[in-house]
Amino acid sequence: MPGAVLEMIGVSKGFPGVRALADVDFRLFPGEIHALMGENGAGKSTLIKVLTGVHAADAGEVRLGGDRVSVTGPQHAQTLGISTVYQEVNLCPNLTVAENVFIGREPSKAGAIRWREIRRRAAELLTRFHVDVDPGVRLGACSLAIQQLVAIVRAVDISAKVLILDEPTSSLDRDEVEQLFTVMRRLRDDGVAILFVSHFLDQVYEVSDRMTVLRNGRLVGEFPTADLSRIDLVGHMTGRMLSTLEQLHVPEETARVQAEPVLKAQGVGRRGSIAPFDLEIHPGEVVGLAGLLGSGRTEAVRLMFGADVADSGTVALGGKPVSLRGPNIAIDHGVAFCPENRKSEGLIEDLTVGENIVLALQAANGWLRPLSQAKRQELVGRYMTALRINPADPDMPARNLSGGNQQKVLLARWLITQPKLLILDEPTRGIDVGAKAEIQKLVVSLAEDGVAVLFVSAELEEVLRISHKIEVLRDRRLIAEIGNIGSVTPEGILEIIANGTTS
Amino acid sequence: MTTLGMRGPVRIRREHAAVLVTFGLLVAMFAAGSIVYPGFGSGQVVVDLFIDNGFLLVIAIGMTFVILTGGIDLSVGAVAALSAMLCAFLLEQWHWPVAAVLPLVLLVGIGFGFGMGYVIHHFEIQPFIATLAGMFLARGLCFVISIDQISITNPFFTEWAQTRIPLGEETNLTPTVLIGLAVLAGAFWTLHYTRFGRAVYAIGGSAQSALLMGLPVARTRIGAYMVSGLCSSLGGLLFAFYTISASGLHEVGTELDAIAAVVIGGTLLTGGSGYVVGTALGVMLLGTIQTMLRFQGTLSSWWTRIAIGVLLLLFILLQRLLGSSRTRR
Ligand SMILES: Nc1ncnc2c1ncn2[C@@H]1O[C@H](COP(=O)(O)OP(=O)(O)OP(=O)(O)O)[C@@H](O)[C@H]1O
Ligand SMILES: [Mg+2]
Numbered sequence: 107m108p109g110a111v112l113e114m115i116g117v118s119k120g121f122p123g124v125r126a127l128a129d130v131d132f133r134l135f136p137g138e139i140h141a142l143m144g145e146n147g148a149g150k151s152t153l154i155k156v157l158t159g160v161h162a163a164d165a166g167e168v169r170l171g172g173d174r175v176s177v178t179g180p181q182h183a184q185t186l187g188i189s190t191v192y193q194e195v196n197l198c199p200n201l202t203v204a205e206n207v208f209i210g211r212e213p214s215k216a217g218a219i220r221w222r223e224i225r226r227r228a229a230e231l232l233t234r235f236h237v238d239v240d241p242g243v244r245l246g247a248c249s250l251a252i253q254q255l256v257a258i259v260r261a262v263d264i265s266a267k268v269l270i271l272d273e274p275t276s277s278l279d280r281d282e283v284e285q286l287f288t289v290m291r292r293l294r295d296d297g298v299a300i301l302f303v304s305h306f307l308d309q310v311y312e313v314s315d316r317m318t319v320l321r322n323g324r325l326v327g328e329f330p331t332a333d334l335s336r337i338d339l340v341g342h343m344t345g346r347m348l349s350t351l352e353q354l355h356v357p358e359e360t361a362r363v364q365a366e367p368v369l370k371a372q373g374v375g376r377r378g379s380i381a382p383f384d385l386e387i388h389p390g391e392v393v394g395l396a397g398l399l400g401s402g403r404t405e406a407v408r409l410m411f412g413a414d415v416a417d418s419g420t421v422a423l424g425g426k427p428v429s430l431r432g433p434n435i436a437i438d439h440g441v442a443f444c445p446e447n448r449k450s451e452g453l454i455e456d457l458t459v460g461e462n463i464v465l466a467l468q469a470a471n472g473w474l475r476p477l478s479q480a481k482r483q484e485l486v487g488r489y490m491t492a493l494r495i496n497p498a499d500p501d502m503p504a505r506n507l508s509g510g511n512q513q514k515v516l517l518a519r520w521l522i523t524q525p526k527l528l529i530l531d532e533p534t535r536g537i538d539v540g541a542k543a544e545i546q547k548l549v550v551s552l553a554e555d556g557v558a559v560l561f562v563s564a565e566l567e568e569v570l571r572i573s574h575k576i577e578v579l580r581d582r583r584l585i586a587e588i589g590n591i592g593s594v595t596p597e598g599i600l601e602i603i604a605n606g607t608t609s
Numbered sequence: 610m611t612t613l614g615m616r617g618p619v620r621i622r623r624e625h626a627a628v629l630v631t632f633g634l635l636v637a638m639f640a641a642g643s644i645v646y647p648g649f650g651s652g653q654v655v656v657d658l659f660i661d662n663g664f665l666l667v668i669a670i671g672m673t674f675v676i677l678t679g680g681i682d683l684s685v686g687a688v689a690a691l692s693a694m695l696c697a698f699l700l701e702q703w704h705w706p707v708a709a710v711l712p713l714v715l716l717v718g719i720g721f722g723f724g725m726g727y728v729i730h731h732f733e734i735q736p737f738i739a740t741l742a743g744m745f746l747a748r749g750l751c752f753v754i755s756i757d758q759i760s761i762t763n764p765f766f767t768e769w770a771q772t773r774i775p776l777g778e779e780t781n782l783t784p785t786v787l788i789g790l791a792v793l794a795g796a797f798w799t800l801h802y803t804r805f806g807r808a809v810y811a812i813g814g815s816a817q818s819a820l821l822m823g824l825p826v827a828r829t830r831i832g833a834y835m836v837s838g839l840c841s842s843l844g845g846l847l848f849a850f851y852t853i854s855a856s857g858l859h860e861v862g863t864e865l866d867a868i869a870a871v872v873i874g875g876t877l878l879t880g881g882s883g884y885v886v887g888t889a890l891g892v893m894l895l896g897t898i899q900t901m902l903r904f905q906g907t908l909s910s911w912w913t914r915i916a917i918g919v920l921l922l923l924f925i926l927l928q929r930l931l932g933s934s935r936t937r938r
Binding site for chain 1: 798801802803804807808810811813814815817818819820821822823824825881882
């Protein structure tokens with residue numbers, strides 16, 4: 107094997123109160139896809155940020171092509187040939203898609219940026235990566251998945267020696283993931299070293315050659331993917347042998363359907379976003395929305411919460427017709443909505459974890475009736491333990507949590523309000539395997555307690571595992587509703603999506 | 610494969626809409642003035658708008674850079690006054706040649722901008738506070754130079770002040786107008802055709818993302834304050850040409866006029882969105898209000914302030930409306 111392009115030796119990094127990395131060694135070889143594995147908060151993103159100079163290491167050194175370097179920041183990292191997609195989309199929402207791909211390295215002539223060239227090349231790149239988006243549109247107007255794809259396109263186009271992808275697939279569907287993998291493999295064959303982070307074990311096993319496992323900021327080991335079984339991997343990541351990963355059993359069926367539906371939507375739709383559809387959810391029922399990216403999943407649930415206003419149809423909540431003109435009306439009727447984009451639509455980064463968690467409950471109570479301190483602590487503590495939020499410190503600013511733990515905080519915020527109907531848009535995005543199983547269990551047990559859940563996930567397996575009823579969407583239209591009986595498989599659903607009919 | 614990129618057909622961008630509204634208002638105001646007051650609708654009135662507000666235009670353009678990065682510069686009026694004072698003092702007391710004084714004064718302005726930008730970026734001080742300090746410092750320095758007003762008798766200045774460039778039969782330009790337009794064109798080019806300009810927008814959109822994308826955030830942010838410093842001192846010089854004098858009491862409150870012009874021109878105070886052309890329209894709009902009051906004759910000039918206040922409120926509400934329809938998906 108040739109020498110490592112990139113090497114980290116004895117790297118440590120501490121944040122106030124947290125040891126994010128402790129004496130970690132890491133090697134990356136040219137022509138390999140290397141997966142960095144670990145639970146939420148294990149230190150993966152921190153390792154990447156030390157590597158690219160966003161954070162300065164407390165100890166240890168980074169070597170590039172054998173020479174010791176001290177990377178001063180992302181700009182420096184780029185000039186050294188390290189191109190990075192950071193966790194969570196980090197692009198400028200106010201600029202166009204094309205400009206986000208090229209900013210900082212715009213083609214120019216005599217000092218003047220050549221816009222036509224930028225548009226042309228961006229359009230070319232986007233087509234090559236099968237990203238169907240107008241390069242002239244503002245990035246902020248695009249869905250999260252598109253934003254993630256644009257970030258990837260940008261990073262890949264900066265033809266670098268080292269490509270780092272921190273959870274690039276968290277919002278993507280199978281097809282996009284496949285496309286990304288094709289690109290990654292091609293780059294690998296060209297000798298690029300790729301560092302890849304994902305919580306989807308299937309993806310990791312499909313694409314990576316070797317992996318490095320971190321646990322609590324410490325190195326567990328470096329393994330060839332082929333030699334490490336999934337059970338062992340999960341064991342290394344969590345430090346215990348996992349039984350939580352076993353199949354959840356969805357409680358059999360179906361007395362609850364008789365009860366008054368919590369939500370009954372008839373002919374609800376919104377022009378340009380989703381065609382009119384009917385939907386009924388009963389207490390204790392988990393309804394999954396399945397469909398590819400852009401099939402209208404998010405759009406549909408936003409209508410149910412009043413985050414977007416429908417232009418046709420009627421909605422009844424708890425039997426009473428309501429006009430969902432805004433989220434506050436939905437909230438008043440016991441609906442909770444956990445949005446997909448935690449960065450821009452959910453978490454308030456400057457508030458502490460505890461404050462973030464009680465936010466919705468406090469708002470529901472009215473600001474004039476503050477929760478007592480003791481009650482707050484009790485509630486926050488309970489949900490932080492239930493969701494295993496780590497570090498378990500309610501007074502830490504939310505911005506300092508790892509991505510997956512931020513997602514859990516958001517989830518806790520809505521669970522704490524004890525809603526009658528809980529709408530979850532991609533609740534397990536960026537959440538590690540252990541916690542994912544916990545969250546799925548939690549959803550199932552909520553349903554057993556009579557909460558109705560509307561659940562959106564790009565992962566069909568997940569939808570199948572926990573829902574009683576599945577609504578299949580395609581091209582912004584609800585095309586089928588199927589009861590989740592034993593015979594339904596992900597392939598079956600894909601077939602419905604492909605053929606556009608119920609078989 | 611992916612079909613979800615754009616939501617609906619491409620609409621008019623919100624920043625375009627804001628500029629168009631300002632433009633429409635300007636045209637309407639001017640038309641109203643021409644109908645009500647005889648002599649209002651002449652070319653010379655338009656040119657006078659530029660002549661009377663040339664210094665404000667230049668200063669507001671600098672302010673636009675800073676506001677686009679998401680900052681604010683309260684020192685512009687004071688730096689302009691300081692530049693004029695320094696210029697007058699060096700010319701009149703020390704009898705330095707014009708060719709040495711003008712570049713030096715501009716350098717002082719740039720230096721001020723650099724200092725404030727450096728403090729804001731590296732010590733993470735609120736722009737509001739840092740530039741407030743800069744404002745007091747510059748204003749104080751004016752009075753260190755001289756407590757009294759200094760009249761400028763330098764022949765270059767007096768001649769310049771009288772120069773008229775004929776444009777058609779009844780209309781005359783001054784060099785100030787040309788300089789103002791040149792600065793406008795230069796600023797537009799810089800913001801839209803250079804990497805520096807694009808980085809200014811990127812930082813205003815998200816400084817964190819700009820950093821992670823590998824953009825030179827420090828250089829760009831400090832650069833924006835340097836541009837503002839340069840524009841302020843150029844504006845101060847233009848004001849000195851206009852009045853052929855300098856005083857520590859000149860241009861008090863100009864920073865607020867400049868901010869008002871920028872906001873009325875459709876630039877978001879939170880940064881990342883706006884155009885210098887909008888700023889120019891904003892300055893013209895403020896100038897038109899003043900001119901109308903002058904033609905009206907009986908109303909006190911404080912009505913200008915009231916009109917500006919009402920306009921600002923309207924524009925901020927408008928941005929709110931445009932902004933919320935934009936973020937809704
Ligand atoms: N800026 C910061 N300030 C303080 N603590 C931080 C900061 N950034 C990260 N941490 C802490 O460092 C630890 C490691 O976080 P990191 O983001 O590297 O985790 P991760 O492995 O990427 O997790 P995930 O899978 O959830 O993204 C966490 O405990 C986190 O709370
Ligand atoms: Mg991470």
